[in-house]
Amino acid sequence: MIMVRAIVRPEKVGIVLSELCDAGFPAVTKIDVVGRGKQRGVKVGDIHYDEIPKEMLLLIVKDEYKDDVVRIIMRSAKTGEKGAFGDGKIFISPVEEAYTISTQSKGL
Numbered sequence: 001m002i003m004v005r006a007i008v009r010p011e012k013v014g015i016v017l018s019e020l021c022d023a024g025f026p027a028v029t030k031i032d033v034v035g036r037g038k039q040r041g042v043k044v045g046d047i048h049y050d051e052i053p054k055e056m057l058l059l060i061v062k063d064e065y066k067d068d069v070v071r072i073i074m075r076s077a078k079t080g081e082k083g084a085f086g087d088g089k090i091f092i093s094p095v096e097e098a099y100t101i102s103t104q105s106k107g108l
Helices: 010-022 063-077
Strands: 002-008 029-035 042-044 047-049 052-061 088-094
Touching: 002 010, 002 063, 010 052, 010 063, 052 063, 063 088
Parallel strands: none
Antiparallel strands: 002 052, 002 088, 029 052, 042 047
């Protein structure tokens, strides 16, 4: 199993979640986050915005679905703006075990 953590623009969350659900990945945790990327925030006029609002999506999937999930997120979260910063990042981590609390069962 792997954990996919995707940081995406808030205006892209709806389409990302819809695409994931349509592809058979309905189980997602969504968290409001703020941060900045390599560009160190954005400057609009004389104001520098250091904390940019984003959404973090967490998914646990079987290893064989990793490429499908990453492809869906990358396609649906991209703004298409040439040279645009801030479309987001995807992080992949191994998950050793998962348990469902209500059933006390192990696994997804």
